[in-house]
Amino acid sequence: MKQQYEIVVGLEVHLHIATATKAFCGCKNEFGLKPNSGVCPVCMGFPGSLPVLNEKYLEYAVKTALALNCKISDKMKFDRKNYFYPDLPKNYQISQYDMPLSEAGLLEIIAKDAAPKKIRIKRVHMEEDAGKLLHEEDNITRVDFNRSGTPLLEIVTEPDINSPEEAYAYLLTLKNLLEYLEVSDCDMEKGSLRCDANISIRPAGQAALGVKVEVKNMNSFKGVRAALEYEQKRQESLAQDNEKIIQETRLWDSDKKITQPMRTKEEAHDYRYFPDPDLVPFEIDPALIKKIKNNMPQLPAEKKKQIIKDYGISEYDAGILISDKAMAEYFLKCAQSYNQPKIIANWIISEILKYLNSKNMEFRYFDLPPAHLTDMLKMMDSGKISGKIAKDVLSDMITSKKSPQDIVKEKGLLQISDETELRAVIKAVLRQHAQVTKDYKSGKEAALSFLVGQAMKATKGKANPGMVNKLLKEEMGNI
Ligand SMILES: [Zn+2]
Structure with missing residues (x-):
């Protein structure tokens, strides 16, 4: 019988922290500046310059670690991680080795079609980023040091993830949490959130871990999963053939959809970590931790409970709404001005998400004013426009930025509820479809919806469907 294998994954996320200035100097922490314009002797690694820890960075780091249920260390220090690379002018990176900011956290995830699972967080530590090499078209590589010294958090899980789907769910859950914390823009395209994965396989039931392969260069969550x-x-097929799995770092090629060897993996001792003498070990003031705890924003799990409790939204729909902070906020704003939260939730989850998916757009870039959506829903509610017209008005509002009132007025979309007008339309429909009318009268119920459809078509969707139904039955009774 073929040997069954279990996959074991640990993820390392590098998160760019959105402070105003860099980790250890006063340079702007901003993406997109002119190359090498946001630098100073500290982040350029000039001899004699001294780093000073940015207090806001520490605060955001503590906030993130607490939200991940980590234990904040009593005492922490910074270490030098030594290696040479052209984008690293100091030849070391300020990081944390044996006394990190925090350890032993937990994050609960729900993978597709699976029960909730708790993923242990091994540690959350602080470290600075390196500069950036720009491999340009003239075959010259240039270096931009704007990114060097910008603040990062490294969030490392225990090897608790047992499928690509779980890894994907972990990343989505983490990103969602981080958005609520407002510590990072989490924009993968800007490199604000980067993820490396350690993956190994072992025969099902075996406790010891297999040989670990590190995979890098995945620039989307879907890329990580793939x-x-x-x-x-790859590893299973090597194992089946009794071939050796090598401990190495491999790069994901998103075009070819394969991983390729990059280098054999370094061990921690290759970096010759040692305490940074410029930054002495220190204790975090318990009062600061208390202050951060007391000012913690509402996190996704609490927001979900609130939406279920205060608005009567189903657990499933509330889960979708909170999965994106901007979407949850949009819902709450709409619910303040229109007392039909379920209708609002339905429109956001079905129509608006459908639109955003078709444009491959994130909710935070959706700029339809909440009042336009609720005004439109109120018009539908009061019978001024039909449900079908409402969908057209929505897409018109999104593209033209006009209010629903203006659109309905300009295009003459008011629902027709005038009995005389509708009766005339229906009579014409019945004349045109005499056979269908006969079918209905001889007991074929489905014929009615065809006739309703014809009446709606004749009025370009503006007829009041309830009245059409009623009048159709009446008129057919008269034939
Ligand atoms: Zn600087």
Whole structure:
């Protein structure tokens, strides 16, 4: 019988922290500046310059660690991680080795079609980012040091993830939490959130871990999932053939959809970590931790409970709404001005998400004023426009930025509820479809919806469907 294998994954997320200034100097922490314009002797690694820890960075780091249920260390220190690379002018990176900011956290995830699972967070530590090499078209590589010294958090899980789908769910849950914390823009395209994965396989039931392969260069959550799926297959097929799995770092090629060897993996001792003598070990003031705890924003799990309790939204729909902070806020704003939260939730989850998906757009860029949506829903509620017209008005509002009142007025979309007018339309429909009318009268119920459809078509969707139904039955009774 073929040996069954279990996949074991640990994820390392590098998160760019959105402070105003860099981790250890006063330079602007901003993406997109002119190359090498946001630098100073500290982040350029000039001899004799001294780093000073940014207090806001520490605060955001503590906030994140607490939200991940980590234990904040009593005493922490910074270490030098030594290596040479052209984008690292000091030849070391300020990081944390044996006394990190925090350890032993937990994050609960729900993978597709699975029960909730708790993923242990091994540690959350602080470290500075390196500069950036720009491999340009003239075959010259240039270096931009604007990013060097910008604040990062490294969030490392225990090897608790057992499928590519779980890894994907972990990343989505983490990103969602981080958005609520407002410590990072979490924009993968800007490199604000980067993820490396350690993956190994072991025979099902075996406790010892297999040989670990590190996969890098995945620039989307879907990319992480695809890379892990590929790597799982690759390692399983090596194991089935009794071939050795090598401990190494591999790069994900998103075009070819394969991983390729990059280098054999360094061990921690290769970096010759040692305490940074410029930054002495220190204790975090318990009063600061208390202050951060007391000012913690509402996190996704609490927001979900609130939406279920205060607005009567189903657990499933509330889960969708809170999965994006901007979407949850949009819902809450709408619910303040229109007392039909379920209708609002339905429109956001069905129509608006459908629109955003078709444009591949994130909710935070959706700029339809909440009042336009609720005004439109109120018009539908009071019978001024039909449900079908409402969908057209929504897409018109999104593109033209006009209010629903203006659109309805300009395009003459008011629902027709005038009995005389509708009766005339219906009579014409019945004349045109005499056979269908006969079918209905001889007991074929489905014929009615066809006739309703014809009446709606004749009025370009503006007829009041309830009245059409009623009048159709009446008129047919007269034939
Ligand atoms: Zn600087």
